[in-house]
Amino acid sequence: MDSQDFAKVFPFGSHLCREPMPPMSEQKRDMENLQRHGFNLVKLQEHWMIDEPAEGQFDFSRYEELIEYAARLDMGVYLGLTCEQAPLWLYKKHPGCRMVGYDGIPLAYVAQTTLPADGKPGPCFDHPGAMADQVRFIKKLVETLGRFENLVVWNTWQEIAYWSERLVGQQVCYCENTLSHYRRWLQEKYVDLDTLNREWNARYAVWEDIVPDRCHMSQPEIQEFAFRYFMDNVQIAAVLRARAAAIREADPLKRPVFAHEGLPVIGAGQHWTYARTQDYLGASGYPAWCDIHGWDDAHPEPGETLNKDTALLQEMWDGIAIKYDTIRSASKPGAPIWAAEFQGGPIVTGFQKGRVPTAEDIRRWMLTAVGAGITGLSFWLPRAEIMASEVNGFSLLDSAGDTTPRFEEASRVGRALQRHADLFGVASRPQAGVAIIVNEWNFQLCSRLPGGEHLAYSLRGWYRLLWEMGIAVDFLEVSQLDESRVRDYKALILPFPMSLSEQVAEDLARYVEAGGSLISEACPGRINENGFCSRGELSPRMAELFGVRHASYTMVREPDGGRRWWPEDRFWGEYIKATMLNGVGLLAGHGLRANVYLETFALDDAQPILLHEDAPAGVARNVGKGAAYLIGTFAGHSGTAYRDQRTFAAIAKLLETCGITPEHDGKLLIQKRVVEGKQAWVLTNPTDHDVTEQIDVSGFTDVTDLLDGPFELDGDTVTLTVTGFDVRVLIGS
Numbered sequence: 001m002d003s004q005d006f007a008k009v010f011p012f013g014s015h016l017c018r019e020p021m022p023p024m025s026e027q028k029r030d031m032e033n034l035q036r037h038g039f040n041l042v043k044l045q046e047h048w049m050i051d052e053p054a055e056g057q058f059d060f061s062r063y064e065e066l067i068e069y070a071a072r073l074d075m076g077v078y079l080g081l082t083c084e085q086a087p088l089w090l091y092k093k094h095p096g097c098r099m100v101g102y103d104g105i106p107l108a109y110v111a112q113t114t115l116p117a118d119g120k121p122g123p124c125f126d127h128p129g130a131m132a133d134q135v136r137f138i139k140k141l142v143e144t145l146g147r148f149e150n151l152v153v154w155n156t157w158q159e160i161a162y163w164s165e166r167l168v169g170q171q172v173c174y175c176e177n178t179l180s181h182y183r184r185w186l187q188e189k190y191v192d193l194d195t196l197n198r199e200w201n202a203r204y205a206v207w208e209d210i211v212p213d214r215c216h217m218s219q220p221e222i223q224e225f226a227f228r229y230f231m232d233n234v235q236i237a238a239v240l241r242a243r244a245a246a247i248r249e250a251d252p253l254k255r256p257v258f259a260h261e262g263l264p265v266i267g268a269g270q271h272w273t274y275a276r277t278q279d280y281l282g283a284s285g286y287p288a289w290c291d292i293h294g295w296d297d298a299h300p301e302p303g304e305t306l307n308k309d310t311a312l313l314q315e316m317w318d319g320i321a322i323k324y325d326t327i328r329s330a331s332k333p334g335a336p337i338w339a340a341e342f343q344g345g346p347i348v349t350g351f352q353k354g355r356v357p358t359a360e361d362i363r364r365w366m367l368t369a370v371g372a373g374i375t376g377l378s379f380w381l382p383r384a385e386i387m388a389s390e391v392n393g394f395s396l397l398d399s400a401g402d403t404t405p406r407f408e409e410a411s412r413v414g415r416a417l418q419r420h421a422d423l424f425g426v427a428s429r430p431q432a433g434v435a436i437i438v439n440e441w442n443f444q445l446c447s448r449l450p451g452g453e454h455l456a457y458s459l460r461g462w463y464r465l466l467w468e469m470g471i472a473v474d475f476l477e478v479s480q481l482d483e484s485r486v487r488d489y490k491a492l493i494l495p496f497p498m499s500l501s502e503q504v505a506e507d508l509a510r511y512v513e514a515g516g517s518l519i520s521e522a523c524p525g526r527i528n529e530n531g532f533c534s535r536g537e538l539s540p541r542m543a544e545l546f547g548v549r550h551a552s553y554t555m556v557r558e559p560d561g562g563r564r565w566w567p568e569d570r571f572w573g574e575y576i577k578a579t580m581l582n583g584v585g586l587l588a589g590h591g592l593r594a595n596v597y598l599e600t601f602a603l604d605d606a607q608p609i610l611l612h613e614d615a616p617a618g619v620a621r622n623v624g625k626g627a628a629y630l631i632g633t634f635a636g637h638s639g640t641a642y643r644d645q646r647t648f649a650a651i652a653k654l655l656e657t658c659g660i661t662p663e664h665d666g667k668l669l670i671q672k673r674v675v676e677g678k679q680a681w682v683l684t685n686p687t688d689h690d691v692t693e694q695i696d697v698s699g700f701t702d703v704t705d706l707l708d709g710p711f712e713l714d715g716d717t718v719t720l721t722v723t724g725f726d727v728r729v730l731i732g733s
Contacts, residue, residue, distance in 0.1 A: 010425040011153075011376030012414040013041025013078065014396065015341065016066065022386060024062070028069055030382045033402050035073040037411035038418065042070055043078040043378050045158065047114060049087045052137055060144045071150040078378065079145065080155035081243065083134050085111045085119025090133060096177070097123045097130035099162075101170030102214040109168050115387045121162035125239050126177035135246045142250035153255055155340065156243035159262035159284060160236060160274055173231070174214065181238070182230050183207045199530050222531045225444040233273045233440060240277040258282055260340035264326045267456035269440030271330035272477040282338030283327045284380075287365050288354050289347045290319030295457060295564040296640045309688040312725040315361075316368050316684065317467050322460065324372035329435070329475035333485070334427050336375040342366075344379035344406065348393025359409035360726065363707075366413045367727035371671035371682035373429035379410065416706050420731060423680050428673040433490045434660050435476040436462055437508075441529050442499040454565070454596055454634065455496040458521060461639030462495055465651055468639075468686060470662035470669040481507040491517040491658035495636045500525035505541035512545065513624030517658035520546070522599040522632045523553070546630040547606035547621040556594045556633070559642050565596065581610040581617050581633065583650060586657055590650035592618070595637035601630070609654075629654060666693045668722060680706070681730045685722035692721040700732035 014034055016027055031042055044063055052058050067077050088110060091098060098106035099121055111119040125131045145151055164172040187207060190196040197204055200222050204210055212227035244257045260282035264271055275281040292299045298310045328337045343365065347354035357365075366377065384392040384399040392399050396407040417424045436459055446452030466473040476492065481504070486492075492511065497520060505525060512518050524546075525539020536543065537550040558564060559578045569575060576598065583590035587609045600615040610618025610632065617632035638647040655661070663670040668691055673680040679700075685691045697703050698716035705711060706729035711720035722728050 008421060008425075009040055010414075010417045010421040011041050011076070011078070011338070011378070012418060013039050013043060013076070013377075014344070014379040015043040015045065015381040022383065024065065026383065027066060030397070031066070031070060031073060031075065034382055035075055037407070038415035039075070039411070040418065041076045041078055041152075041376075041378060042066075043080060043155075045080045045082055045114070046141065047082045047085050047119075048134075048137055049085045049111070049119075051141070052087055054087075055089050055093065055133075058140055058144070060141065063145055064148075067145060067148045067151055071148060074150075076150050076152040077148070078153045078155065079151055080158050081138065081141075082114055082118050082158055083138070083243070084122030085114055086123050086130075086134075090123060090130060093133070094123075094127055094129040096175065097127035098175070099124045099164070099172040100175040100178075101164070101168065101172060102174055103170065104174065104214075106175075107164075107168050107170075107172070113387070115389050117163055117167055118158045120167060121164040121172055124173045124175050124178060125242070126173070126175065126181045126235065128177070131242060135242060138243060138246040139250040142247050146251045146253065149253065151255070154247050154251070154257045155259060155282075156240055156247065156257060156278065157259040159341070160240070160259055161262060162236075171228075171231075173235075174212070178235060179211060181235060182212070182227060183210055185230055185234050186210060186226075201530070201532065220445060220448045220531055225448050225531065228447070229440065229444045232268070232270045232444075236270075237273050237277050240274060244278055256280065256336075258336075258338065258340075260284060260338060261327070264323050265456075266322065266326065267438065267446075267459050268443045269438045269477040269479065271326060272438075272440075272479060275331045275335070280335040280337065281327055281331050282340030282376075283323055284341035285320055285323060285339045285365070285369060286343040286347060287315040287319035288343060288357065288361075290315055292318075293457065293460075293640065295637075297643055298640070309725070312364075313686055316364065316686070316725070317464055318460070320365060320368045321372050321467060322463050324369050324374055325463070325473065326475055328373040328427075328429060330477070331427070336427060337373050339369050339374045339377040341380045342369070342377050343394065344381065344396035344410065345384065345394045348385070348390050350389060351391070353391070353393065357406050359405040362406045362409045363413055364725065364727055366410065367682060367729060368684065370417065370424060370673070370680075370729070371684065371727070373427065373673070375425055375427060377414070382407075413707065420678075420680065420706070423673055423675050423678055423731070426675065428675050428680075430472075430672060430674050431485060431488055432472040432474040434466065434471065434655070434658070435474040435489050435492050437478060437492055437494045437497075438475050439478045439497070439500070439504065441501070442497065445499040445527065445531055446496070451565075454637075455498070457640070458495040458634045458636030461636035461641070462493055464639040465636070465648065467669070469652060469655075470664055471655070471660060472663065472671060478504045478507070481511065486511060487514055487516065489516060491519060491655065491660055494518060494520040494524065496521055496634060497524040499527045499529060499531070500539050500542065501529035502539060502541050504529075505539045505545070509541060509545045509623070512626040512628050515625035517627045517629065518545075519629045519631065519654060519658070521634050521636065522597055522630075524630070545621070545623060545628050546601075546619055547604045548601035548616075548619055548630065549604065551600040551602045551615065553597060553599045556596060556598050559593075562642070564641060579612060580646065581612055583609060584611055585609045586620060587618070587650055587653060590653055591646040592631070592633070592635060592650040593638050593642060593644060593647045594633040595641070596634045599632040601632065606630075627658070664695065667691045668693050668695075678731070678733045681732065683720075683722055683728045683730065685724060685726055688724045690721055690723050692719065694719050695730070697730070697732055702733050704731045705729070706731055
């Protein structure tokens with residue numbers, strides 16, 4: 001298989017090795033076994049420390065032998081870089097290339113092996129010497145291995161991030177090279193120091209005076225969250241671009257270059273940045289490594305065991321669907337979306353071993369990811385881990401033996417997907433009718449304020465509400481609001497919009513005026529993009545758009561005396577009692593739970609749709625060709641906490657008013673993959689019991705089941721059964 005042939009298949013494979021490497025004979029045997037079972041791809045992960053132990057002394061012979069062997073089996077190779085695992089000589093040659101923590105001390109940690117974290121945090125590549133040596137190494141690697149035509153894709157970063165707080169206890173990097181890079185970025189962003197001083201309400205005399213805060217407490221000031229924005233979106237992006245550029249320059253066949261994240265940070269916008277540094281983006285997927293948030297109804301009480309049905313449902317929507325819908329949405333239009341590292345066996349950390357996935361788990365996980373739009377999947381890994389920190393974990397196969405039920409099921413599903421590579425091997429998820437807004441600046445500010453985790457929680461809750469209603473949803477970063485395709489969304493949802501610039505507010509207003517519907521939660525632009533409070537407690541442009549003025553704002557108690565997210569009262573009068581808002585106007589007869597805060601409004605030319613007692617707590621306003629809806633609380637929380645049917649019905653009614661309805665009127669949820677002349681309908685049963693329903697397939701002349709499951713076709717109607725917590729796929733043409 002050469003790189004051109006590879007583009008015609010659904011890339012389906014497994015990570016073959018990472019340091020320390022098993023015997024070559026074992027790896028070749030596993031490769032043969034993978035090939036016999038329909039896997040057409042293996043990943044090899046290189047390690048800079050291992051491959052250039054002394055400067056200028058390279059040894060890529062092991063990769064060469066394995067790549068050549070894969071070619072004999074007609075298998076593609078996906079090669080990943082691990083440049084964070086840098087050789088010791090680099091630090092001796094460039095003493096200033098160590099990352100520096102906020103305490104000013106260079107980090108002494110140097111990864112000897114890829115575990116526990118693929119070499120992270122690694123050296124600081126803002127150091128020009130370290131960057132030059134990294135680029136030189138990458139070019140040598142690519143020149144050496146690039147002659148193999150069956151090497152089909154390069155991965156520049158294994159799970160993009162530094163993870164420094166987790167691994168070394170501090171944020172990075174505060175070295176002089178990175179601080180200089182930070183100041184250069186500020187000069188590009190603000191042009192001159194007077195502009196920065198006005199926006200930051202500061203009095204810097206020279207650019208060199210600007211340094212980020214180094215306080216152990218999280219700070220909400222602009223000096224801190226601007227630096228964190230820089231590290232997450234500018235500094236890391238520069239490293240990604242440099243690696244991609246080095247590969248492209250050295251690769252004679254100009255194969256695609258991508259990188260993949262670990263678990264995408266929900267609510268953050270950095271994914272959009274990373275996707276634009278590479279040809280495409282991927283993400284890891286470990287569904288059984290999916291913690292249930294402590295605020296969720298599903299979270300067990302202390303001493304209780306997690307309910308199995310609850311866990312299986314959580315794996316589907318929270319462990320897989322929201323993660324790959326995030327990566328798909330962040331990707332460049334038409335770009336591939338890879339499940340670049342996917343769970344094949346039990347999660348093991350030290351001596352804690354997770355459950356061994358069943359064949360049913362593997363099928364459900366794979367097809368849920370397919371429903372979210374992935375175009376390729378690579379398991380971690382075929383043979384059990386040998387490192388002590390991940391004792392015999394994660395793999396499709398056990399420590400010994402050539403098959404398991406989960407391996408056979410992965411093979412069966414993978415072969416079926418490959419038979420329809422024209423549908424699943426390309427970006428074929430249609431743009432949804434509704435998108436949830438993501439704002440990286442808001443995320444950075446909220447991450448540094450007590451209670452700021454409500455942003456991600458509300459966004460996640462909105463996603464679950466839509467997912468359970470069977471409504472396809474995208475995410476949209478505010479930096480993309482000027483793209484023409486935004487006009488095709490019937491509705492945009494703006495969760496927890498505490499920090500909002502007037503430019504973003506204007507972009508949203510323009511979307512509404514052109515015919516879209518905007519649904520915003522409370523307090524849009526209560527804080528501006530620089531961390532200063534807006535006079536009037538709302539963004540001026542948002543107040544104008546919604547036709548309101550701020551009236552009141554107070555914390556709301558949780559139902560039944562709950563204490564999931566707010567602390568005990570500091571003194572009398574901080575909270576109002578738990579309450580349901582009453583619908584009026586278009587929401588007449590409905591109710592909606594108030595979560596976290598309640599904001600009420602004085603009306604200019606808006607119409608009330610929700611009341612708290614007699615005060616407007618939700619409004620609607622027609623603007624131009626569209627409509628703007630402002631909800632005076634955080635409705636997204638109801639997707640996962642204190643769930644109730646009245647709130648669900650109110651949100652469904654509001655969405656229906658915006659023209660957003662489910663794909664299918666029934667319990668089964670439908671996600672679609674569409675190419676010219678062919679479609680796949682991914683049918684998910686989110687319940688614990690079998691569901692038999694009729695599906696309208698009018699327009700298709702031929703209907704099959706991806707895995708040859710039974711169904712009845714009567715004219716334009718398919719009748720089928722999907723077992724509890726399972727997924728089926730119909731192929732229609």
